[in-house]
Every structure is written in C-alpha cells, then in structure tokens.
Amino acid sequence: MAFNSLIFVAFISLFLSFYFFLGNRIKILYILFASYIFYSAWDWRFLGLILLSTCIDYFIGIKLGEEKRIIYRKLLVFSSVFCNLFILGIFKYLGFFIDSFQELFYQFGLNPDWPTLNIILPVGISFYTFQSLSYTIDVYRCTLKPEKNFFNFAAYISMFPQLVAGPIVRASHLLPQLKYPKELNLNRMFNGIELIIWGYLLKVVLADNLGLLIETNSYFQNPRDYGAHDLTLAVTVFSFQIYGDFAGYSLIAIGLAKVLGFDLEPNFRRPYFSSTFSEFWKRWHISLSSWLRDYLYIPLGGNRKGFLNTNINLLVTMLLGGLWHGAALTFLFWGLLHGVYLVIFKILDKFFNYSRNKYIKNIQRVLLIFLVFVLTTIAWIFFRSNTLMDSFYIIKTIFLWESKGNMLNVVNPLMIKCLLVLFFVLIVDFCRENSLIYNIYLKSNKLRVLGVLVSFWIITLLGNFSGNEFVYFQF
Numbered sequence: 506m507a508f509n510s511l512i513f514v515a516f517i518s519l520f521l522s523f524y525f526f527l528g529n530r531i532k533i534l535y536i537l538f539a540s541y542i543f544y545s546a547w548d549w550r551f552l553g554l555i556l557l558s559t560c561i562d563y564f565i566g567i568k569l570g571e572e573k574r575i576i577y578r579k580l581l582v583f584s585s586v587f588c589n590l591f592i593l594g595i596f597k598y599l600g601f602f603i604d605s606f607q608e609l610f611y612q613f614g615l616n617p618d619w620p621t622l623n624i625i626l627p628v629g630i631s632f633y634t635f636q637s638l639s640y641t642i643d644v645y646r647c648t649l650k651p652e653k654n655f656f657n658f659a660a661y662i663s664m665f666p667q668l669v670a671g672p673i674v675r676a677s678h679l680l681p682q683l684k685y686p687k688e689l690n691l692n693r694m695f696n697g698i699e700l701i702i703w704g705y706l707l708k709v710v711l712a713d714n715l716g717l718l719i720e721t722n723s724y725f726q727n728p729r730d731y732g733a734h735d736l737t738l739a740v741t742v743f744s745f746q747i748y749g750d751f752a753g754y755s756l757i758a759i760g761l762a763k764v765l766g767f768d769l770e771p772n773f774r775r776p777y778f779s780s781t782f783s784e785f786w787k788r789w790h791i792s793l794s795s796w797l798r799d800y801l802y803i804p805l806g807g808n809r810k811g812f813l814n815t816n817i818n819l820l821v822t823m824l825l826g827g828l829w830h831g832a833a834l835t836f837l838f839w840g841l842l843h844g845v846y847l848v849i850f851k852i853l854d855k856f857f858n859y860s861r862n863k864y865i866k867n868i869q870r871v872l873l874i875f876l877v878f879v880l881t882t883i884a885w886i887f888f889r890s891n892t893l894m895d896s897f898y899i900i901k902t903i904f905l906w907e908s909k910g911n912m913l914n915v916v917n918p919l920m921i922k923c924l925l926v927l928f929f930v931l932i933v934d935f936c937r938e939n940s941l942i943y944n945i946y947l948k949s950n951k952l953r954v955l956g957v958l959v960s961f962w963i964i965t966l967l968g969n970f971s972g973n974e975f976v977y978f979q980f
Contacts, residue, residue: 506546508757509709510972516543517761524765525689532686533660536765543665544629551627554592559662561588562637563655569644570651578645585641593634596624598832628978629669631829635796637662640676642800649677657683666761670754670977672772672792679767687766697763699953702960704756705968711926712749712976713969715742718919725889728899732909736899743889744882745927748777750976751790775934777881780873781854782846785881797826816851820844830888835896839887846880922967929963 506513520539527535545552565585572578640661643649652658661679687693724731724739731739755772762769776789786794802822808815820841827840859866883900890896901907936942946952 506543507972507974507978508754509705509970509975512546516546521764529686533656533683536664537656537660540660540663540665540668544663544668547628547669548625550625551630554596554627554630555633555663558589558592558634558637559659561585562641562662563652563658565641566644566651566658567653569641582641582645586638589634589638593630596627596630598828600624600832632671632673633662633668635793635829636673639673639796639800643676652676652680654684664762664767666758666765667769670751670758670975671790672755672758672769673796674769674792678770682767689766693766694764695953697760699957700756700760700763702760702957702964704753704758704760706960706964707749707753707756707930708975709753709968709970710964711923711930712746712753713971713973714919714923714926714967715746715749716973717969717971718742718923719746721919725891725895728890728895728902730909731902733903733906734908737903740882740886740889740899740903742923744777744878744885745930747885747888747976748773749930754975754977775938777878778874778934778938779877780870782843782850782877782880785877786843786847793826793829797822801825816848819847819851823847834893835887835890838893838896839884842884842887846884926963926967 506516516539520535524532524535541552544555562585565581569578569581572581640649640652640658644651652661657680660683661674661676664674664679667674719725719739719742722731722735722739724736725743728736752773759769759771770792772791774788774791776785779785779788802818805818805821806814807818810818821844823840823844824837825840827836827838827843830836830840859869886899887893887896890899936946946956
C-alpha cells in the first residue's frame, strides 16, 4: 500500500473520516489498528514479526525499569539487541552470507549443493528494528523511562506514516505525543498538507520521471552497452532521482503525521547544498545518521580516543551503515566509500581555511558543494549498480571518457520535462536554503497557499502516475 497508490488514497480517506471525532485514548487504538491493516496490506505474514519485535522490547523495557543490578540490566539489553538483530539477520542477510560462502567454496574448487533460500524481505524491517532497538537502549541508559502502556508502545513502533521507510523516530520524541495527541488545528493541518504536496511533487514529478529516463535505457542493467556520455547522464540523474524519491517519502510521512497531530523531526535538509561530508550526513537521512552516531559511533569511542581510532570508528560506522541498506557488496562498498570521504575531509579540514573575503568565501563554498556532489554521485554508482564489476566498469568508462555510438538523444520530451522539474526543485531548495527568502515565504499565508496550488498543478500536469514503489521500501 504505497503512498502513491489509489488504495492508499482510499485507506487514508476512510481513516481520516473517523479519526478526528475520536477521543485521545481511542485515537491511539485506532492508529494501531489502522497501522496493522496498512502493514498487512503488503503481506499479512509480516505482521507476526513486527508484533514479536514489539512484545520483546516492550517486556524488556518493563524489566529494565524494574531491575537495578548492572549485570542483569546488561543481560536484558543484550537480549533485546540479539533478538532484534537475529530476526533482521535471518530475513535480510542469511541468503547473502550463504551465497557468499558458497562462492568462496567455488574458488577452492568445491561445489557445495546448498539449498536455495527464498526468504521474502519484510517491508520496513530495517526501520522498525532500529526504532525498537533505540527504545531499549535508551531505557538501559536511563535516559528514558519505560512505557507501561502496551498500546502506546505498539503504536510507537508501528505508526503507519513512517512505518515502512522512516524517519526512524526516537521514543523520547514520539511516546509523549502519543499520550497526549494534539487536537485538530487548521494551521497544523495546512502545514501537513504543504509537506505532503511537496513530497508528492518530489516523488511522482521529479523521481519517477527521472527513474523512467533511466529505466527506459537500461543504463544500470546493461552498462556495457553505453558510453561515457550516457553513463555520466545516468549517474547524475540517479543522484536526483533517489533524493526526490526518499526525501519525497519522508515529507509525505512527516506531513501525514502532522495532520494526525504528531510532530516528526525532519529527515532531509537539502543535502546537495553540503560543502563537506559531515555536513552531508547531517542533511541526508538524518534519522539514520543520528542513530548510527548515537548507538554505534559514540559507543565505539567516537572521537575521544585519538586520531587513528576516530577514523577507524568512522569507517566501521559507515560500513555497517552501508550493510543496513542491503545485503550486497555494492552497499558495503557504498558505505565504506562514504567512510573514506568523511576521513579524507576530516583530515583536509585541518589544512583548509575559508577566505575572510565574503565573495571569495562564497566561491570556495560553491566549489566545495560541487565537489561533494560529484563524489556523492560517484558513490551512488555502487548503490545503484547490480554488481561491483558493473560499478567499476561505469567509473572506468566515465573517467577514461570511452564513447560509444548509441549516445542518448538528449533533446526529447521526457528529458525536457525532467530538466524543467529539476530546475524548479533546485530553485525552491535554494530559496529554502536562504533563510531571508524562506522566512518571507513562511510569514505570507497568500504565498504559501499559492505555493501549494502551483505544486498541485505541476503534479497533475507533469506527474508520472505509474505507481512506482519508493526506492527505500527495499530496505
């Protein structure tokens, strides 16, 4: 039941027709019931897993609140981590590791006849696993009191706007809101609708049209059929496609939650305006990067144990961040490459100084933004390619500028549509990046209404309504 499907439109319309007439306690039960219906629409068998994870961490949280002995508290939190990662590992990574070991045996001339595992990946399992884990770890650290109301906790884990692709919400942020949902407020509802409309524009107008441009030419399926011009275009297009796709989903999720009376924290802040990679990860998939920082990087030692250990911690964190995205060497390499970027920029930062001259400083920042975008785009090659060999072939072809005869005819209606939409999105993002311009917009109700109407008009005029799934649903 994707956000860009007609069945979801029917689902949310039916849900909202009753929601605002319910009392607070009934609202939570209603949200929980609707969330389970929403999740069951993907595959009813997945529901058992999210219920299992919910029950495990609910009862462990209660026991952590009662237990004072350190050794038993450690045992409890270890049980939570083990159970959640075991479930995630079985459904997401077992097939990958079996195939990897089988390939290793082949290299030594052995031919093990292992059964093929056709395990279906439950949608959203990586997201709700991390969300549930953050709760028990916070209770263990005594930074959060355990939630005693099972239905509130279950609604926190499974709230449908952000269930299948985030943002990964902290319990300290959402649980208090579940206890006291905000009343219907027209201003809040308009704010939510504004986010939803912009999210749909990013998805069905920007991402899906750019995706069509890539898929119709099979750039990543058959990269050896194309030359440097085509592949450069393809990887650049994918950089904006995945931004529009994932940022669009996040905005729709945050907007829906806001309409329901809940505030979720932003998950994207115009990441392609970043001038360093540490800044990029403070703007891209913020809920995941902050999770990795708080529950992996800092526990590993963060930047407290010297230069070498700090960089090792960065590499390990980003490597595991890549693995979180998928059970494939391409994702591991993507994560590792971002770790290398972070380390290199961290080292260079010690020697680089911005000019005191305002204009030269702005030029320096623009050049760094371009550099970060180019390096990010190179990393996306590994993220999108089917194999590492395909990734290296694409990079080699581009850097050696190997041309082939079937270069894409760049002047076609789809390309023109994509360029117009991309230009519009970049202009809007630039205005939001400029606090002076954006504050003028926020203070003018007329401008905001006009913005929503123009965005809706663009969606109806240029939207691709083929119902393409969101990219991050596969994680």
